[in-house]
Amino acid sequence: MTKKVVSIDIGGTSVKLAIIDDYRNIIEKWQIPTNIVNNGINIISDTINTIKEHLVLYSKEEIVGIGIGIPGPISVDGSRVIKAVNLGWNDVPLKSIFEDKFDVPVNLLNDANSAALGEMWAGAGQGINNLMFVTLGTGVGAGIIIDGKIINGAHSSGGEIGHIPVISNEHRVCGCGNLNCLESFASANGMVKTMKRILTEANVNRGHFTTIDIFRWMSDGDKYARQAVEETTNYLGFAFAGILNTLDLEKIVIGGGLSGAGDALLNPLIKSVDSHVFSQIRSNYVISLSQLGNNAGIFGDAAFFFNEKV
Amino acid sequence: MTKKVVSIDIGGTSVKLAIIDDYRNIIEKWQIPTNIVNNGINIISDTINTIKEHLVLYSKEEIVGIGIGIPGPISVDGSRVIKAVNLGWNDVPLKSIFEDKFDVPVNLLNDANSAALGEMWAGAGQGINNLMFVTLGTGVGAGIIIDGKIINGAHSSGGEIGHIPVISNEHRVCGCGNLNCLESFASANGMVKTMKRILTEANVNRGHFTTIDIFRWMSDGDKYARQAVEETTNYLGFAFAGILNTLDLEKIVIGGGLSGAGDALLNPLIKSVDSHVFSQIRSNYVISLSQLGNNAGIFGDAAFFFNEKV
Numbered sequence: 169m170t171k172k173v174v175s176i177d178i179g180g181t182s183v184k185l186a187i188i189d190d191y192r193n194i195i196e197k198w199q200i201p202t203n204i205v206n207n208g209i210n211i212i213s214d215t216i217n218t219i220k221e222h223l224v225l226y227s228k229e230e231i232v233g234i235g236i237g238i239p240g241p242i243s244v245d246g247s248r249v250i251k252a253v254n255l256g257w258n259d260v261p262l263k264s265i266f267e268d269k270f271d272v273p274v275n276l277l278n279d280a281n282s283a284a285l286g287e288m289w290a291g292a293g294q295g296i297n298n299l300m301f302v303t304l305g306t307g308v309g310a311g312i313i314i315d316g317k318i319i320n321g322a323h324s325s326g327g328e329i330g331h332i333p334v335i336s337n338e339h340r341v342c343g344c345g346n347l348n349c350l351e352s353f354a355s356a357n358g359m360v361k362t363m364k365r366i367l368t369e370a371n372v373n374r375g376h377f378t379t380i381d382i383f384r385w386m387s388d389g390d391k392y393a394r395q396a397v398e399e400t401t402n403y404l405g406f407a408f409a410g411i412l413n414t415l416d417l418e419k420i421v422i423g424g425g426l427s428g429a430g431d432a433l434l435n436p437l438i439k440s441v442d443s444h445v446f447s448q449i450r451s452n453y454v455i456s457l458s459q460l461g462n463n464a465g466i467f468g469d470a471a472f473f474f475n476e477k478v
Numbered sequence: 479m480t481k482k483v484v485s486i487d488i489g490g491t492s493v494k495l496a497i498i499d500d501y502r503n504i505i506e507k508w509q510i511p512t513n514i515v516n517n518g519i520n521i522i523s524d525t526i527n528t529i530k531e532h533l534v535l536y537s538k539e540e541i542v543g544i545g546i547g548i549p550g551p552i553s554v555d556g557s558r559v560i561k562a563v564n565l566g567w568n569d570v571p572l573k574s575i576f577e578d579k580f581d582v583p584v585n586l587l588n589d590a591n592s593a594a595l596g597e598m599w600a601g602a603g604q605g606i607n608n609l610m611f612v613t614l615g616t617g618v619g620a621g622i623i624i625d626g627k628i629i630n631g632a633h634s635s636g637g638e639i640g641h642i643p644v645i646s647n648e649h650r651v652c653g654c655g656n657l658n659c660l661e662s663f664a665s666a667n668g669m670v671k672t673m674k675r676i677l678t679e680a681n682v683n684r685g686h687f688t689t690i691d692i693f694r695w696m697s698d699g700d701k702y703a704r705q706a707v708e709e710t711t712n713y714l715g716f717a718f719a720g721i722l723n724t725l726d727l728e729k730i731v732i733g734g735g736l737s738g739a740g741d742a743l744l745n746p747l748i749k750s751v752d753s754h755v756f757s758q759i760r761s762n763y764v765i766s767l768s769q770l771g772n773n774a775g776i777f778g779d780a781a782f783f784f785n786e787k788v
Contacts, residue, residue: 322728324758332719335646345757410639413641416635
C-alpha cells in the first residue's frame with residue numbers, strides 16, 4: 169500500500185483536487201467549481217464534502233496528509249491564509265479547520281510556492297535544490313527554493329518578483345499601487361500593452377489581439393511583434409539576471425500562459441539573461457519550460473509530505 | 479573556561495586575527511601584513527606561524543575551531559578558496575591545510591558572508607534570521623542570510639548583488655566585463671563618476687574629490703552633490719526593493735566606506751526603497767548601519783561555531 173496525499177489547488181474559478189502517491193502517481197483527479205459568493209464562505213465546506221466522498225475508497229492509514237495551495241499569502245507560521253483576493257478570503261485559519269475535520273497533518277502553501285515544489289519533485293526541477301518557478305500569465309509570480317526549502321519570507325511576501333521595480337520612461341501603474349513593476353511589462357497584459365504602444369508609434373491599427381497573436385505574428389516575420397517580444401523578454405532578462413546574481417540558483421522553470429510560446433519566448437529570454445548575468449554564472453544556469461503545467465500545484469502540495477528535503 | 483575560536487580575516491593589505499569566545503568577547507586581536515609576493519604563497523605559513531605563537535597561551539580544549547574569511551568565493555563543499563584576486567590565490571585547499579596543522583574544525587567563508595554572520599551574531603542583526611549585509615566601498619558586495627543560513631549559491635556566487643544589471647543611458651563597463659552593473663553606479667567609485675558627470679554637464683570644475691567631499695558638499699547645501707547622492711541611492715534603492723520583493727528579508731545592514739556618511743546616505747536610500755518596494759513589505763523592513771565595522775568579519779568567522787542557527 170503506497171502512502172497518499174490529498175492535494176487541493178484552490179483557484180478563483182475551480183478547486184482542483186487529486187490523490188497522489190509517494191511514487192508521483194496521480195491516483196485520481198477531479199474538480200469542483202469555486203463558489204465565491206459571500207466572500208467564498210462555501211468554498212471550504214464544498215471542498216471538505218467532496219474530499220469526504222472520495223476518501224471512502226481509501227483506508228485511514230493510506231492518507232498521510234492534506235496539502236492545500238492558495239492564490240494568496242500564507243502566514244509565516246503556516247496556519248492561516250492571510251488574504252486571497254480572488255476567493256474573497258481574509259485571515260482564514262485553514263490549517264486547523266482541515267485538521268479538525270480529517271485528523272491528518274495539513275499543509276498550506278502559496279500557489280506559486282506549491283508549483284515550485286511540484287516542479288522540483290516531479291517536473292522540470294527534479295534533482296535540483298536551488299531553483300525558481302516563475303509563472304508568466306495575467307500576472308508575474310514566483311516560488312523560490314533554496315536548499316530544497318521554499319523562501320516564504322519574513323512577511324509571507326517571498327517570491328513577489330512581479331513587483332521588482334523596472335526603470336522605464338513609461339508610466340505603468342501596477343495593481344499593487346507602485347509604478348513600473350516588472351509585472352506591468354512582463355505579464356501577458358504587459359506584453360499586449362507594449363505591442364499596442366509599438367503599433368501606435370508606427371501608426372498601425374490591428375484591433376483586438378492577445379499574446380498568442382503576437383507570437384504568431386513574430387513567427388510570420390512581423391517586426392513589431394518581434395520588438396514587443398524582445399522588450400518583454402529584455403525586462404524579464406534584467407530581473408532574472410539580478411535574481412541569479414543575488415541567489416546563484418541552478419535553474420529557472422517557466423510556467424503560466426506565456427510559457428505556451430515555448431522557444432519563441434525562451435530563446436530571446438536566455439539571450440537577455442546571458443548578456444546581463446555575472447560571468448561566473450553565465451554558463452552555469454538553466455532556464456526551461458514547466459513540465460507539469462497546470463498539475464504543478466497539486467504535485468507541490470503532495471511534495472511537501474513526500475520529499476525529504478522540503 | 480569559555481570556548482574560543484581563532485578568527486582570521488585575510489585581506490589584501492593585512493591579515494586580521496582574533497581570539498573570540500562564545501560570549502562575543504574579543505579576548506585578543508592582532509594583525510600581520512599580507513605578503514602577496516609569489517601569488518601569496520607565504521600568506522598561509524605567515525598566518526599559521528602567528529597563530530601558533532599566540533595559541534601557547536590557551537589550552538587545546540579551549541579552542542573549538544578556526545574560522546577564516548577570504549576576499550573571494552569558497553567552493554560549494556566549503557573546502558577550497560576558488561579564487562582570491564587580491565591575494566593572488568587560485569584554487570587553494572585552505573580547510574585541509576589548517577585542519578592538518580591545528581587538528582580542530584576549520585571553516586571558510588567569503589568575507590561578505592562572514593560580515594553578514596558577524597552582524598547577525600553580535601551586531602546590527604542580533605535576533606534576526608533573515609537579513610542582508612551590504613558593503614558599499616570600492617565595490618558593492620553582499621552576504622545574504624535566510625533562516626540563519628548563508629546563501630553561498632549553487633556556484634559560490636550568492637550575494638553578488640554588485641553585478642545586478644541597472645538600466646541606464648550611460649555606458650559604464652564593470653570590472654566583471656558586463657555593462658552597467660549596480661557596482662558601477664553605487665560603489666564609491668561609481669558615485670564619484672556620477673558627480674563628475676553632473677559637474678561636467680554643469681560646466682563646473684572641482685578638481686580631485688572623494689565621496690567624503692561629496693557628502694560634505696551636500697551638507698553645505700550644494701545641489702550637484704545632492705543630485706549625485708540621490709542618483710546613487712536611487713540605483714541602490716531600486717536594487718534593494720527588488721531583493722526585498724524577491725526574498726522578503728527583515729533587515730538590510732549597510733557597511734563599507736560609504737556607510738561612514740550615516741544618515742546622509744541612509745535617509746535618501748530608505749526613501750528610494752520605500753517608493754519602489756511591494757506595499758506589504760514597505761513598513762516591515764529595516765535598513766540600518768553596521769554596528770561592528772571592520773570587526774564584522776572576525777565576529778562572523780567565530781559565529782559559525784557559536785551560533786546554533788548557522
